[in-house]
Amino acid sequence: xxxxxxxxxxxxxxxxxxxxxxxxxxxxxxxxxLHEDQFFRGWCVLVLRRHAVELYDLTCTERHAFVDQAAxxxxxxxxxxxxxxxxxxxxxxxLPHLHWHxxxxxxxxxxxxxxxxxxxxxxxxxxxxxxxxxVRRLRLVLQ
Amino acid sequence: xxxxxxxxxxxxxxxxxxxxxxxxxxxxxxxxxLHEDQFFRGWCVLVLRRHAVELYDLTCTERHAFVDQAAxxxxxxxxxxxxxxxxxxxxxxxLPHLHWHxxxxxxxxxxxxxxxxxxxxxxxxxxxxxxxxxVRRLRLVLQ
Numbered sequence: 001x002x003x004x005x006x007x008x009x010x011x012x013x014x015x016x017x018x019x020x021x022x023x024x025x026x027x028x029x030x031x032x033x034l035h036e037d038q039f040f041r042g043w044c045v046l047v048l049r050r051h052a053v054e055l056y057d058l059t060c061t062e063r064h065a066f067v068d069q070a071a072x073x074x075x076x077x078x079x080x081x082x083x084x085x086x087x088x089x090x091x092x093x094x095l096p097h098l099h100w101h102x103x104x105x106x107x108x109x110x111x112x113x114x115x116x117x118x119x120x121x122x123x124x125x126x127x128x129x130x131x132x133x134x135v136r137r138l139r140l141v142l143q
Numbered sequence: 144x145x146x147x148x149x150x151x152x153x154x155x156x157x158x159x160x161x162x163x164x165x166x167x168x169x170x171x172x173x174x175x176x177l178h179e180d181q182f183f184r185g186w187c188v189l190v191l192r193r194h195a196v197e198l199y200d201l202t203c204t205e206r207h208a209f210v211d212q213a214a215x216x217x218x219x220x221x222x223x224x225x226x227x228x229x230x231x232x233x234x235x236x237x238l239p240h241l242h243w244h245x246x247x248x249x250x251x252x253x254x255x256x257x258x259x260x261x262x263x264x265x266x267x268x269x270x271x272x273x274x275x276x277x278v279r280r281l282r283l284v285l286q
Contacts, residue, residue, distance in 0.1 A: 055231060067207070074199055075197070078197070085197075088233040091231075093258070115234055115258065
């Protein structure tokens with residue numbers, strides 16, 4: 001199978017992912033969205049604005065800005081959601097446009113020692129007031 | 144349960160993890176080791192030299208050096224192991240001393256679209272000549 005999604009067919013570049021109603025904040029290098037599955041409350045994705053696939057495809061300036069933004073967002077998420085630990089993951093196996101998964105692992109987490117991918121659960125999708133309320137709250141915190 | 148491992152009881156600070164015979168290279172900010180389970184061949188861990196738990200606990204200079212080293216190592220691993228995608232993960236749920244998992248996802252990967260944590264497998268531990276040979280090869284590449 002072919003790994004690379006070309007820029008022309010990249011859902012992130014086409015604006016098809018993440019959903020725009022999950023947008024929290026636009027940044028210089030990357031945009032922050034609430035992850036669609038909020039079973040792990042506060043899980044966000046920080047999506048690079050331009051198309052690039054690997055950390056080593058970025059210029060130093062871009063990479064530093066990207067990791068600094070990930071760190072700043074994570075500090076805010078850890079505080080808001082009282083995380084015992086933050087998880088930071090760049091995978092891209094399914095969608096290779098660079099994006100961080102920033103996941104607050106909370107005290108009430110069902111399996112705090114395991115990566116989230118090992119924890120079976122029903123996805124928790126937020127809609128309407130619940131979605132808007134959480135997005136608005138995070139916008140205020142991150143201002 | 145308590146999240147934080149204090150520095151005094153940190154296995155990374157005590158030199159108890161990773162195993163010294165898995166050491167590939169020492170860096171200014173972080174040291175590179177081969178991961179003990181080589182089922183995903185080329186999986187390495189890049190361990191911060193000083194004790195810190197979160198990306199936002201680092202100074203900008205440290206964080207930039209850490210991510211630049213992760214990127215440089217990943218470029219080499221991707222080339223050596225012909226990765227279709229690199230995975231970069233900072234978790235620390237079990238051992239919160241900052242360390243990147245740098246994982247080449249190869250063409251022959253049993254489940255290339257999934258995070259490694261979702262792929263059941265028997266760990267593949269290298270010993271003797273096999274271990275020394277791979278460590279030596281990566282040292283040469285990373286020089």
